[in-house]
Amino acid sequence: MRMMLFALFWLCQSLGLMAETLSRSTIEPFIVPPYALGEPVNDKGVWTLLNSGGAEAGYVFETAQMAPLPGFSGAPVNMLVMLDLDGRFIDVRLISHNEPIFVSGLGEAPFRKFLEQYRGHSINTPMVVGTSYGSGAGDGGLVYLDGVVKATASVRIAHESILAATLQVAREKMQGVQSAPPAYPDPDHDEPLDWAALVDQGIARNLRVTNAEVDAAFAGTVWADDDPEASADPEGLFLDLWLVDIGPPAIARAVLPADALAELQDFLSVSGFDEPLLVIDAGRHGLVGPDFVRNTAPDLLAATQDGLPIALRDADLIFSTLPDVPEGVAMILRTDRRLGFDPTRDWQFEAKALRAHGMFQPEIGMVGFSLTHATPERFFARAEVAEPLPPWLEALRNRAADLVVLALALPALLWALGPRMNRLADHRHYGAIRLSVLAFVTGFVGWWGQAQLSIVTPLAVLRTAVEGGSFAYLLYDPVSLLVWAVTLIGFVLWGRGLFCGWLCPFGALQEFAHKLGRLLRLPRLELSARWDTRAKALKYLLLAGLVATVILAPEHIDTAAEIEPFKTAITTFFLRDGIYVAYAGFWLVLGLFTFKGFCRYVCPLGALMALGGLLRGRDWIARRKACGAPCQLCRVKCSYGAIKPTGQIVYSECFQCLDCVTIHNDPTRCVPLILAARGRSLQKAPAA
Structure with a gap:
């Protein structure tokens, strides 16, 4: 019989340990001003607690994850504990339980009233559950918590769960007492x-x-x-x-x-x-x-x-x-x-x-x-102390599968856009191939891999260079670092086109939006050539403003960098405050009518990419003497406005879409080729 009870106890503890931690959306309603929920600090349901100024004020955690003591129903009572940095209880709230006396007997009100007693008490003060028949305690400072009549055992189990979980957080997060692996009896x-x-x-x-x-x-x-x-x-x-x-x-x-x-x-x-x-x-x-x-x-x-x-x-x-x-x-x-x-x-x-x-x-x-x-x-005996890997190496191991996929995909893209560029542009399904690559970039590189490059990284490098410090943090996101490495290669080979045209997830979303606009036959809205040129200068002004912010007011750079909608659309899947979602949504809705308006006119990262494109060592798009004089077909077809009336390519605005390469190589569309073909046929006619 006792072994059966042991087995039941083990099962109850196991079920408690396997329970999933609560989500942010579930915990946040329990946190009331002036406090706010911060970020999770581990996988056991512990979160930071922020004060009204955004500074760390303590910790918030569930008891069932760290101290799953079974109650009379066999399941642990789960409570949410708010603890300040001095170890005082801010609040204890009931999340869930199955205690019979409170489910079908007394109701939850006495249980919740019992938990209110923890407020203001310190974890360093001895606390017991019992009826205090008067005031005053001895030198030991014993604190009595009034129990609940007919539910003494249940509230004591809840009390022990609270203390056990709180002690664990206090040891791990506040004092860091444990300096050696836990000791266990050596059998x-x-x-x-x-x-x-x-x-x-x-x-x-x-x-x-x-x-x-x-x-x-x-x-x-x-x-x-x-x-x-x-x-x-x-x-x-x-x-x-x-x-x-x-x-x-x-x-x-x-x-x-x-x-x-x-x-x-x-x-x-x-x-x-x-x-x-x-x-x-x-x-x-x-x-x-x-x-x-x-x-x-x-x-x-x-x-x-x-x-x-x-x-x-x-x-x-x-x-x-x-x-x-x-x-x-x-x-x-x-x-x-x-x-x-x-x-x-x-x-x-x-x-x-x-x-x-x-x-x-x-x-x-x-x-x-x-x-x-x-x-x-x-x-x-003690478990051997596992030497932690350097953070950059741990990051590599954690993202190994993603890195393998990118290590295959990105060189293939470089090869297709380099030695095989003309064959790619001439492929009869080129349009479908390009959209497939953009879908991969949006889904895998962006939403899954979280490798949306941002102006924040170059600005952080600049700030580190100005203020001094280590650049090791760049190694902590190896997927993004790999995309950055390929982008730098693209600078030398093509300028800004590789990233802005092929590797930017938000840019891909805008292109998909414009494709949808064409399918819906929405009107296309574009600036005149004169205003288009003026508007493209805006992104350089914004880049200059961000650089000035890093130097003059670095504490505001995170706010200023919100000019990019990347964090909202890609990093957080649009799960942010409404103003950010509306801002990102504006650019995508505009994309239904105007081709990649954010990329062309506003993107500070695009401006940096354009400046970085000065590393480009060659003009890689072939041109003919007739391009621009008299032929204007490529210029008219270029959605980015990156071709001058003279036929010259403006590489600082070229997104490497290859549309002009497709026209240039097509004897049925390129006007000089068509005229040349007609000239040959006219010359051969008399001989016939």
Whole structure:
């Protein structure tokens, strides 16, 4: 029967661990001004909490992900905890639960009222669930949280979940206490031990407190005379407490008989992250109070390590000990090593002495008595410390599949636009081929690969150069870096055309929008040649403004860079505030009527690409003497306005669409070729 319960407990914990973390849209309604939800910091449901000024103010996290303690329904209670940077609770909100008493009995209102009590309390302050019959506490600063009648066990489980999850966040995000991999009992370590050896080696430690010492601790307070039994027997023992960590098998065998040892091993086989602690008291203290509920946190015992509480919980095991072990009230407590507890380093165990002053509404006073404990390292093993890869190498590994695809696709594109350019332009399905490439760039390079190049990167390089610092951050996005590398190659070979015409996801979206406009037979709106030339200068002015912002007001560059709609349309899939979505949508709607208006007139990255095109080493588009004089077909057909009336290509505005190359090579469309063909036929006619 017990093994079935163990299996059920394991299943419940597993289900809790496998639960998915909540999405931003689910969590945000719980966060009220002046706070706002920041960014996720890990995959366990922990988010940063921002204040009204946008600065980090604490953390927000779910309890079910980090402390999935099963309730009476078998499922954990999931609560949202808001914790400030000093470890104080800002708020605790109920997300979901299946506790029967609150589902079909009392309703959720008492549960939610219970959670309101955490506000303002510090994680460093001892807190217990129980009814306080008056004000005042002893020097220990014990905080009582009023329980819920008929639901004491449920709220205590919720309380333990909150503390366990909060401790984990406090250790990992606020203090960074853990400096070594977690220690776990070494099952292969064995040595002959008995109780005397445990005591001699300090593995079993004793805390003895007389009644006189307790009276001295309460001296001068209203509780000084509230324990007649202590006054009557000052030399009697209030505490005769023994503490030993029985997680290591060699130690457990020196304390427990075979049947109890087997039961402990069965328990640990299911709850493998728990460290069991044997506590025995032969004094008056008794370890727990009269209202203690088994399988919950002991109300009169506490522990800390590195200044943070250790979450203790009753293991709910019935057991006996070997004959040479001291007799007394005994219990096995457990604490989760995943929450940062290291049994090999000093930690403090505290037993609390409580006194009540008054009869009907007594004031409760508390003093604590503690001992320091640590178990020798030889009884434990640690996982090998995995040397973390450099961030750039980790990024390479994470994006390996994407990089392989691009490593095949991008050289193929360079080859097709270079040595095979004329064959590509002459292909009877060239139009479909180009649209397919643009679809790949939008879907894979942009939305999937998140490799939409942005003016932000060159500006960041400029800022780093001005202010000093490392350029290593460029390696953290290897997919974008690969696109940048190919773009630089394109500068030398073709100028701006490779990126602006083939590798820009937002540019591809605009081209698709214009194709849709033509299918819908919408009117085409274009500027006159004079205003087109003037409007194309705007992007250079915007680029100059961004460069000036980097130098003069770098704190505003992120806002200024929003002139690009790339983040909205590509990076965030249009999931942003309405003003950004409307701005990006404006350019795409305009694209139905005007061919790639943003790219031609506004894009600061396009302006930089055009300037970078000065690296171009040749005029790569073939021209004939008749081009421009008298033939104007290519100029008229060029949607970018990149061909002068003289027939000369303006490479700073050429997007490498190859439309003019297609016309130039087509004997049925190129006017000089048509005229030449007619001339030859006329010359051959008389001979015929």
